[in-house]
Amino acid sequence: MTHAIIWFDVPAEDLDRAAEFYSTVFDTELQEASDTDEPYLMFAVEEGEVGGGLFEAGEMTFGGGDTVSFDPGETGPTVYLTVTDAMSDALDRVRSAGGEILVGAEDIEGESMVYAIVRDTEGNRIGLMGDH
Numbered sequence: 001m002t003h004a005i006i007w008f009d010v011p012a013e014d015l016d017r018a019a020e021f022y023s024t025v026f027d028t029e030l031q032e033a034s035d036t037d038e039p040y041l042m043f044a045v046e047e048g049e050v051g052g053g054l055f056e057a058g059e060m061t062f063g064g065g066d067t068v069s070f071d072p073g074e075t076g077p078t079v080y081l082t083v084t085d086a087m088s089d090a091l092d093r094v095r096s097a098g099g100e101i102l103v104g105a106e107d108i109e110g111e112s113m114v115y116a117i118v119r120d121t122e123g124n125r126i127g128l129m130g131d132h
Contacts, residue, residue: 083130
C-alpha cells in the first residue's frame, strides 16, 4: 500500500464559500467534476497522488439505494493536507479566507516538518502539514 489515505471528501454548507477558502489557502484552482449529478469540486492532483474534493452537505443516496448524511463539523477524523510553502504563510491565508486557527504551527518531533489544525469556513477541522 503506497498511501493509507486514497481520497477525502469535505462537506460544505456553502460550496462557493468553501471553494474560495480552499483555493485561497492552497493557492490552487478546484476543478468541477464532470461525471457527477451533483456539484463536486476536486483538488488537482497528479496520477498516483491522494485526491479529494468538496461537495454540498446533506443526505446523499448512492447507486445501491443506501443513504448517508454528510454534515460539516469538527468531530471525527482529521485529514492533514500538505502546505507547499511556509506554514506561517498558509496560516495567514487561513485567516484571510475566513478560517480559524485551532492549533498554531507545532514542530513534529524528530522531523523537519510542522503541523497546524484549522477550522474551515464550513466548520470542518482540517490539519495542515509542511515546512516551517
